[in-house]
Amino acid sequence: LYISSTSSSSGAASITLTFENGTDPDTAQVQTQNKLSLVESQLPDAVQQQGVTVTKSSSGILMIAALTSQNPSYSSTDLADFISSDLEDTIRRVVGVGNLNIFGSGYAMRIWLDPNKLAQFQLTPSDVTAAISAQNVQVSVGQLGNLPAVPGTQMNFTVTSQSQLQTPDQFRAITLKTDTGGSVVTIGDVARVEIGAESYSSFSRYNGQTAAGFGVNLATGANAINTAEGVRAALTTLEGALPSDVSVVYPYDTTPFVELSIEKVIHTLLEAVVLVFVVMFVFLQNFRATLIPTIAVPVVLLGTFGVLAIAGYSINTLTMFAMVLAIGLLADDAIVVVENVERVMTEEGLSPKEATEKSMKEITGALVGIALVLSAVFLPMAFFGGSVGIIYQQFSITIVTAMLLSVLVAIVLTPALCATILKPAHDKPKNWFFRKFNSGFARMTGAYEGSVGGMIRRPLIFFAVFLAIGGRRIMPPT
Structure with missing residues (x-):
């Protein structure tokens, strides 16, 4: 029927396709995926690396689940990271779940560029992005003991040149520029690197306590009650993997209604x-x-x-x-x-x-x-x-x-x-209740027949009365 799209400053975008009533959601998803594969090669490399997902779900939120803790040492980012790393994949696999909207964000490596230092070293943000993409990779450079091997070789090893970077110091050491004199410019020279929240656009609290949550969108044609029960059962199972002072709450749930x-x-x-x-x-x-x-x-x-x-x-x-x-x-x-x-x-x-x-x-x-x-x-x-x-x-x-x-x-x-x-x-013989009921019903029937008979014998009078009553109800007040 129509197409709508949304995007955010963090680089995420979504396109919503609304189909006619009666359309098979499974067939629609397959056809959408096939059409998307035709143009996926035209998307930017970063988008292709992150991946494009196609889900079928309703626009309304079925329920909201949240993690909260009375321990002040946990921040909203800590709790959101628990959701991303421990809960999200399992909840997405629950039958009936169409999509998840996470309210909060987990940890990420934050690189805060200093524009003055970039200008001093004649660099641009795209140079930093390209350096990170080139040096933060895991590359297999070969194998030891692979065929054809020296006679007597019994082991085979895969050699990797480096793994993906994990600490702020490793990111600070990424080389951005070198000159003929041997000097090296790294990310640490032009930026402040730290582990922080992936996004600072939202912050969640529950009853005054720090919290992080996610909204569950129902899949097309799924049963709301069964899906909500499946989500609760999954969270009950996963709750054992969370710290003891972190609890699961449900601030919003439509299934009780x-x-x-x-x-x-x-x-x-x-x-x-x-x-x-x-x-x-x-x-x-x-x-x-x-x-x-x-x-x-x-x-x-x-x-x-x-x-x-x-x-x-x-x-x-x-x-x-x-x-x-x-x-x-x-x-x-x-x-x-x-x-x-x-x-x-x-x-x-x-x-x-x-x-x-x-x-x-x-x-x-x-x-x-x-x-x-x-x-x-x-x-x-x-x-x-x-x-x-x-x-x-x-x-x-x-x-x-x-x-x-x-x-x-x-x-x-x-x-x-x-x-x-x-x-x-x-x-x-009828009991006293039925005798009383039959007698009263007979009298009521006789009275009804008498009143209807009187109306029939005087049709003009009662027609005028009904017309007057109906006219008063139809005519608006002046």
Whole structure:
């Protein structure tokens, strides 16, 4: 879709490629790497030596981990160096980690040039850079005892002329210039050399204590909760390699919010199932009849989870929210079947099996029609484009799948349960609760029918009243 780039004064640069929704991240990474290899030879030598990396990750930070210590002898640079040398490589290998942003910098050899001395010796910073690149190398100059060897030679040795420099004194001794008189100009003559922080652009503190941290970017398509758990497990394992007075803290973590959201949705889902059971029991007043829709709902939910897994969707806040909305709709089909079977048994005195057969002949078409109508409402959302479409696609597929499976269960499983679980209707006396409920419900139904009948008999009056109420809500205040 678009390309953005950032750079810093320290010489680091990054280019972010944003692809269309639905693009395979693995394929995109391979194609980007292939295109980059075509132009990598045109980059400066220093860039080619450092290497160009291609990672796939999201822009947002999943979590931040930090090292902190109450020991005042540790500086932010010390702690950042622990991260760079002991933690960074392992954390990058955790499944789901796309990228790391280190807040702080480890140790590096700092060379502070004196412009006046450079001018005095007629040198430039590029001369210093070239001298360091030429003399701070590890070169293999040959071997002792290599073939063809003198007869009797039994050992073979590799000879290196020098290794990479490690101490400030070694860097100070790098030769920059010589003249015919034998005098030598070294880096120590034109610069101050010391071991210091690689960058002084940032400084970290945690609760007033010196600290250094890193932010974890989630890889594209990775599971946030599993990735965060993997990072914590890796840090717990690596914590033994750190000094005893250095501890790992997590100043920022987005996964508790995700876990809490899913936990609340699960609670809501369970509450919805319980409420459906209670309402069905109160109105059907038959435990066997109530048990059938209660069994059908989990079966439909499990089937919906299976379809989501096949489609490549995870159980997230959005899909769980769709499940909560679909709970009431899932129970409707089973309730319709159970109520009609009971009605046929009561009115015609048939056995449960015969009543189920007759009932399904009456209502199968209605069940299929209800499913098609509800699917027609939610299915168009699956074809939305852009980022909104990615969000609503999961929501739509979850509800439509639940609706279709609900009808399938109502046609296949629910009739079988009705024929085996239900018993022939007998006029058993109701307990006091059901008698009170039925009496109150009958009075409420009669009052509702009377009020609706009165409105129907006076259509003009009530139409004018509704029009006046609606007009007052629509007209803005003057």
